[in-house]
Amino acid sequence: xxxxxxxxxxxxxxxxxxxxxxxxxxxxxxxxxxxxxxxxxxxxxxxxxxxxxxxxxxxxxxxxxxxxxxxxxxxxxxxxxxxxxxxxxxxxxxxxxxxxxxxxxxxxxxxxxxxxxxxxxxxxxxxxxxxxxxxxxxxxxxxxxxxxxxxxxxxxxxxx
Numbered sequence: 001x002x003x004x005x006x007x008x009x010x011x012x013x014x015x016x017x018x019x020x021x022x023x024x025x026x027x028x029x030x031x032x033x034x035x036x037x038x039x040x041x042x043x044x045x046x047x048x049x050x051x052x053x054x055x056x057x058x059x060x061x062x063x064x065x066x067x068x069x070x071x072x073x074x075x076x077x078x079x080x081x082x083x084x085x086x087x088x089x090x091x092x093x094x095x096x097x098x099x100x101x102x103x104x105x106x107x108x109x110x111x112x113x114x115x116x117x118x119x120x121x122x123x124x125x126x127x128x129x130x131x132x133x134x135x136x137x138x139x140x141x142x143x144x145x146x147x148x149x150x151x152x153x154x155x156x157x158x159x160x
Contacts, residue, residue, distance in 0.1 A: 016059065
């Protein structure tokens with residue numbers, strides 16, 4: 001990271017576009033206990049920049065800006081990626097997000113990595129992988145468990 005970078009941004013900070021940023025900001029605060037930092041609105045009412053802090057990480061949320069090619073998942077019919085949120089308790093985080101209006105795509109479950117993970121989709125089309133660490137494993141142990149999992153042929157099924 002460059003020394004002149006704002007301290008609240010990481011070199012890989014996500015910037016996500018949504019179809020209603022004002023509503024999305026409220027949702028993310030309820031669902032993920034996000035704290036609103038900077039919010040800059042354009043004269044036309046669009047959110048041009050809003051920094052949310054979720055635990056110790058920032059995510060920037062903006063309204064769609066088609067004039068510069070910035071579109072939300074609504075425009076494309078879904079998001080091609082997921083945002084991983086490291087949580088103290090993935091089960092509680094998943095339940096909170098669903099209670100706030102997220103759609104559960106995969107239940108929270110343990111996996112080969114020594115963690116618990118569950119997937120939700122927010123009302124604005126972004127997918128959030130809620131993850132907590134339950135075991136400290138070596139990379140060799142994770143690799144062994146991964147290959148055992150593949151050999152068992154366990155399918156990964158998402159909710160429709």
